[in-house]
């Protein structure tokens with residue numbers, strides 16, 4: 001009884017999260033204890049400040065963008081379910097998932113969903129295109145201060161020129177996929193979660 005009970009995850013909830021995200025039972029309980037240790041307000045949700053205490057995110061130049069991806073539009077708290085749904089994009093694709101039933105809905109950790117997640121880190125205004133400005137902002141965060149605005153601008157121009165096949169001066173999701181066709185997205189966008 002008392003406050004302790006509220007920190008336990010119900011078995012049905014674990015089952016639902018397992019189905020939705022593909023995480024194993026032990027991964028879910030382990031991530032839940034990480035979640036509750038980050039939850040300084042002890043209200044079952046995380047705020048942006050809670051996320052900023054994760055060292056890997058604090059040092060990532062795109063950390064703030066990644067943190068934002070955890071929050072539903074216009075909200076400033078995320079519950080465990082939402083936390084797991086976003087985290088699932090980073091779950092490696094396991095061998096037994098590679099040729100499963102093609103009629104099943106696309107898993108959150110598929111290549112396409114991983115790429116879509118990355119695309120949204122750039123597409124701040126959510127118009128489904130990466131504009132020159134949006135690309136510049138990300139480049140600036142990633143390269144730091146050692147490069148002049150002029151140089152950055154020409155990198156952005158060249159990147160758009162190479163990617164932009166329909167000539168609208170921005171990068172659509174399809175164009176984005178084409179550029180990254182040969183990139184090992186699986187390796188770059190996976191986190192090894194302990195089993």
Ligand SMILES: [Ca+2]
Pocket residue numbers: 122123124125126127128129130131134
């Ligand atoms: Ca955009």
Ligand SMILES: [Ca+2]
Pocket residue numbers: 163164165166167168169170171172175
């Ligand atoms: Ca285009």
